[in-house]
Amino acid sequence: xxxxxxxxxxxxxxxxxxxxxxxxxxxxxxxxxxxxxxxxxxxxxxxxxxxxxxxxxxxxxxxxxxxxxxxxxxxxxxxxxxxxxxxxxxxxxxxxxxxxxxxxxxxxxxxxxxxxxxxxxxxxxxxxxxxxxxxxxxxxxxxxxxxxxxxxxxxxxxxxxxxxxxxxxxxxxxxxxxxxxxxxxxxxxxxxxxxxxxxxxxxxxxxxxxxxxxxxxxxxxxxxxxxxxxxxxxxxxxxxxxxxxxxxxxxxxxxxxxxxxxx
Numbered sequence: 001x002x003x004x005x006x007x008x009x010x011x012x013x014x015x016x017x018x019x020x021x022x023x024x025x026x027x028x029x030x031x032x033x034x035x036x037x038x039x040x041x042x043x044x045x046x047x048x049x050x051x052x053x054x055x056x057x058x059x060x061x062x063x064x065x066x067x068x069x070x071x072x073x074x075x076x077x078x079x080x081x082x083x084x085x086x087x088x089x090x091x092x093x094x095x096x097x098x099x100x101x102x103x104x105x106x107x108x109x110x111x112x113x114x115x116x117x118x119x120x121x122x123x124x125x126x127x128x129x130x131x132x133x134x135x136x137x138x139x140x141x142x143x144x145x146x147x148x149x150x151x152x153x154x155x156x157x158x159x160x161x162x163x164x165x166x167x168x169x170x171x172x173x174x175x176x177x178x179x180x181x182x183x184x185x186x187x188x189x190x191x192x193x194x195x196x197x198x199x200x201x202x203x204x205x206x207x208x209x210x211x212x213x214x215x216x217x218x219x220x221x222x223x224x225x226x227x228x229x230x231x232x233x234x235x236x237x238x239x240x241x242x243x244x245x246x247x248x249x250x251x252x253x254x255x256x257x258x259x260x261x262x263x
Contacts, residue, residue, distance in 0.1 A: 006052030007045035011037030014259040015081035019089030023172040025051030031244030049176025060183035066095035084108030094190035106258040110204040113216035114190040129181040151208030151236025201227040206235030
């Protein structure tokens with residue numbers, strides 16, 4: 001079943017498609033829409049089941065999520081875009097590079113990893129999905145996932161940011177959360193995809209990210225033919241939400257250079 005993704009589409013210029021983290025929605029990109037739409041066409045879809053997008057009845061798959069994004073490109077008349085993904089959005093962005101490389105003008109990977117899940121992480125995801133199915137709510141995510149989404153600096157100094165993230169997690173539709181957990185648990189490693197990447201890449205990671213670490217970021221940057229690595233200080237796993245100005249500045253410089261090179 002084909003799912004049409006709901007997407008916010010604002011601004012003009014080189015298209016910048018941003019794919020959200022789990023278990024959030026495109027609402028997490030508010031600071032990017034505000035900060036980048038003056039220079040770029042910022043497109044932020046809700047991945048299937050999240051926000052305003054329907055879940056459909058397909059088997060869980062990150063590859064399928066990438067195909068959804070490719071269909072959105074065609075629907076919006078976007079030939080190529082700078083594609084950015086944070087955490088789960090990064091997995092989808094890498095799958096898009098694998099399945100629809102012609103759509104990608106440049107790649108931004110933030111707080112994500114190319115490795116498949118370890119057995120421990122995979123089993124935890126499957127257990128969380130079962131708990132969500134059983135309980136009919138996402139309380140397991142508030143207990144087990146939320147504490148790792150932001151860094152200690154945000155917890156100490158940015159109560160509003162933490163409150164916003166908590167609200168987004170709370171509003172996640174349980175079926176979407178369970179589906180996405182299973183999709184992430186089943187995903188393949190993406191190192192070969194990155195090794196064959198034909199476009200420039202920007203890898204970003206929060207200095208306090210304990211989920212996707214600086215080592216994970218470096219492992220991705222090292223295998224890509226043309227990649228730069230930026231560490232965002234005083235940010236955890238959601239560096240774009242915790243430090244929007246620093247994230248926006250890095251993405252803006254990267255995308256503007258690509259736009260000049262492609263003219």
